[in-house]
Amino acid sequence: MEKISGPIFPTLPISGRKKIIRKKSEIIEIKEFNATMTFKRSSGILLHPTSLPGPFGIGDLGPEAFRWIDFLDETGTGLWQVLPLGPTGYADSPYQCFSALAGNPYLISPELLLDDGLLSKEELQSHPDFSTEKVDYGRVIPWKTDLLKKAYQNYKSSGRLADEFASFQEKNNFWLEDFALFMAMKQAHQLRPWVEWPEALRDRQSQAISAFRDTNRGGIIEQHAFDQFLFFRQWTSVREYANQKKIQIIGDVPIYVAHDSSDVWSHPELYQLDDQGQPIVVAGVPPDYYSNTGQLWGNPIYKWHLHTKNSFDWWKQRMEMVLSQVDIIRLDHFRGFAGYWEVPATETTAVNGRWMPGPGDTIFNQLRDHIGELPLIAEDLGHITPDVIALREQFNLPGMKIFQFGLESGNDDPFVPHNYEENCVAYTGTHDNDTSAGWYQKANPEHQNFARAYLNLGENPTNLGFTRTMINVLWKSAAVFTIAPLQDIFGLGTDARMNYPGTTSGNWQWRFNSSMITNEIKEWLQSVNSEANRMNP
Template structure:
């Protein structure tokens, strides 16, 4: 799909300011959309929106590839719905140990959950709620039961539950569903409110000519409703129900031992026999809340790196062929069009490029990867094609300032040479220099992290793929940071380069 020349900003809703320690879909989200409009931006790129577990990665620790994260529900909006009272809401108590720019999930979750449960206790079923449950029944029933069982089993992996439940034997499922009826309804209520609030927010954005770029993580978490309800779609041991292989990537730019994600890999033979029904449902669900879809780890649709379960690094894996061409042909027939962006980073072969180009998917170009001294480096702007998306960096990269502070003198000099400066010392505000470089390029899409517009350093990095701990926590503290001066500056560059 060829996109019009345009630009936008990456920001996960959890990074928005709020009184409750984590960003939500309330007032600050609307203020961010207003900032996008003032700045001349027409795209808002988000990360996966699902409910997260251990370490809270929206890519590898999602309890569902279909559900929304209840922590993003705006409590103030629940006041407007009459389910909470304004004077009941208390901000997350201050702690000297907390950094206001980081989400402390251990404190946020219990604090916010008490209000969500109070709102549920006052909720009365409405026709709108019943319609939502009916429309989303293909995933909602399994998800709500899974979450209720997860709580009942104190967070243990589903294969450690009662055997009959783990195997989803019909009689056991029927009995448990009745026993856990209230907990199941609570999780349905949370999803209803999440989707209701997100729909209103997306409509607000679309009415301002701002489109949402959603994100599909290629893999799902093992301890999720997706794997429990659809074990045949994954490579699992039929006796223990454990993963036989896990996903990752071999050694690359990010890590000398590769990345071991721990997710189960797909049983593509089974998926192909079922005409990719599960995947089609997933794309359809994502397009309920987004206008376009960035496909994370696109190369995994051509071939994927599988590592035997139990390995401590990703080194001892192997490439396994995937039916990407057949999959996207049938997906196109199913959807009518493919509003897809391909995350084609990492080890990209001619076969991956051929798959991407066969369907006209825009690939990605990262400016922070461009200055290694190789004039043939594909991330240098003079090598771009129109049908691609240029980023200073994504959520997996450092901020522009963080990168510049750690770059070698040689790398800085290459930046200076490329841009026509005599020395790196002449370069001021590297974040704006790189933003201008990306926006000026021939790439149809130019996307920038809000952190780089705000001029933040390494402390605002969203994710470091070389480690599991302390990622996905950055947030900004006040909508007052989105000043008119800042939006004017972004808009001027946007207009200058016809975006």
Template sequence: MRSSGVLMPLSSLPSPYGIGTIGQAAREFVDFLKRAGQSYWQILPICPTSYGDSPYQSFSTFAGNPYFIDLDELSCSGLLEPEEYAGLDWGSRPDRVDYGIIYQKRYGVLQKAAERASRVSDPAFDAFCKQNAWWLDDYALFMTIKAEYNGLPWMEWDEPLRRRDPEAIAKKQTACAREIAFWKTIQFFFYRQWYELRQYANDRGISIIGDIPIYIALDSVDTWAHPELFQLDENQRPRDVSGCPPDGFSDDGQLWGNPLFDWDYMKRDGYAWWIQRIDFLCKVYNVLRIDHFRGFDSYYAIPYGSTNAAGGIWHKGPGMELFRAVEQSIGRQHIIAEDLGFLTDSVRQMLKESGFPGMKVLEFAFDSRDQSNHDYLPHNYTPHCVAYTGTHDNDTIQGWMTSAAPEDIARAREYLHLDDPENDHWNMMKALWSTVAELTIVQAQDLLGLGSESRMNTPSTTENNWQWRAVPGSFDDALADKIRHNMVLYERL
């Protein structure tokens, strides 16, 4: 069935408290999507962000981001007083997230709510802790120790804690029981609010597409608690790290810096960690988008300590063996494969065997730096794909139409019959909606006609990313009705 959705990060929702949350503004966005005739809301990873503020570099692959906890809902539950948070300075710009301010002030407010919650026995909290102990216990301890070390990476902790000496861990669990309880409590807050939001969306016919980064941050509880899963040396340092080789987009390639998985070890234990990870996130979201799908076929390994990605080499990944193990264990799941980038025949075969829909990005179709971009031209689409105007790593449509190479813009204008610059965003979205793709996704910024200043992320850069927010009132009924008219026109309702 033909359908459509919108890519809108939770952090980008309007909010008076510095960053989007899973409260009333999120429910209002769901109502907007329903009125606009949409079926899907795609978001970015909801895990806690670390240095650089990227949701793809997180302290935990299972935890929820405390920043997304809605403070008004905590107030309605009697856990906060409005004056404890409403009067604070959460940043001067309603269209940007100031992560420095959020980091400095959010946890103090959440501490007050957690302390009040601890005064009353809550069977729901006890059940949450018991059900999630397999990841929650390590996460709460990890964040507690990290706070004691003023945020230092775990690789720089004292050796007994760094190597998880049982006696040192037991002492820390006893001495820091209150702090550990705090980190567990805010995860309880997060997931209680999250599942309420997801139910609200599902009840209105909106399915949530979530994202799973392929790699794990080096400074994460996952790497600290399970070093055997990664290619680390005897000093617990990575042998090689992740990235992409040089190409037409970057002479130095992309140096991501994540530790690489020890696929031989994972194979021996039946890919248990991956099964657990995908199973968990398929229950968090309705549909799961697997980032960097090609990395399961073969992965690029860059020597640890390199200053760029030019010196890496390719290694064979687990391929379909991993996904067969997942399906055998937890059954067939709703999964989208992010198969962008340089694709080999073996990657195409893995995608075909998986049965997952791949991705098409309309902006890529006209990029003269990519010699394989014919796959992204709409006349080459097949129904079994998810088509985008652009992703969170691409410019907005209006931004792209001013920043791309002149010959690329000229080709796009001719191919798509774009003759009204002020409405390039609408005309390009209409071109996408008219394709045979079963599902199309457009960025929220494109619905608003915003330019490059609202771009979510520019790969290989470390500043001014992940900050865009919609201002209150952006997603009104008039816009919803205009979108719905197009859904009727292109039979995506």
């Protein structure tokens, strides 16, 4: 039977530096702007939208997102960093999404659906009594799924937003049709991975695909497309509001995509897979000081030679799509573009892998020629070799510094602030670290002593005193951007940690309460930004 794999993603005809401007329902429209990428000395806060307050079990893109931007504006904080915004799957991780291009429907605001006439007050009020401190995905997902189904049914019966939805579908058909079809098929097969579907659907045989479409036309396929329309419509408003306040949003692009994703299912030719769609080799990192077996991530690895042959069309489309959502991109696992650790898929640890050459400067030259100077932050943590440093420096990309790491090593460590160069982005910690207060409480006496001495603190600092001093010192460093997770702004302990790498439960749950943002915190943060010359205009 004929297989439907579709063309490599079409690329947009762009000459010179362009910016993707987003209107209410239009996701891709191109407008020229200056070719020079410059980063201004600024500060930011790392907070994923799931952590925003609200009564619906999970942070969303409604009123609290706008209040959050107001807080950033009032304190002179010019950067908001988020994690990947895609539709989460395995273990609720934003780094294991069903698509590299789609948005997370669980972030859709019920309140804005009410404003749009897609939900009634009764439908909105009948929500469970959710926790306001943690996301209980087991309760939130079925409730939100049912709510979005009601919104879609109300759209079908009322015709509200029909023209906007049609325009959205037309402009985003290059990825939306495959994604909606993929999600509908998962739903029809009890959410099983695509490699476990009937062979004809797994392999995208044309007759089977057509039959599925005919059976489900106007039903679950269209609803998944409609959910995407709602997500991007709401996110557009959030981003536009932030930009009006001169606040830039830093997004996150993982180098690899999930195996169980519409990306791999719709374009298996771009990945190293066998005839059944299973990975031949998978991604990971080798054994190191922290793990004698390394890390086995399980993501399929690209056929980089084919991406090169096709002028990195898929990557161009991916980066354009992300730049339609955010202003700056943190490129996760940057070292994989210089060289990556490849492990046979039959292995249970990453020990028996090998280093393979990545695409190197070829991909970034192609992206730069197509889009212009890319606003990228290179996540260059971990096993960094000279070729990784050379690649980052070739494109003048800022790398990352983690203050917590420096406090474990001493004055000569490149991660302590007095050793930072200007072209870097410095963090107290990231989503993968303990909170800074949690780090201090668990640190061994030697590291605690060095931390207190470096920060000029007394014998028993409070959690808030410790983290505020860390932030003060970090903010006054040479780094062009300094960023702290919101948990550190509040001085919270380990209970507020976002993620434990290598674990698959209990992560991505933390939320804050709006009452935690006090006038005292606003005044303190504004003062820190002002004293460190990081005030956003």
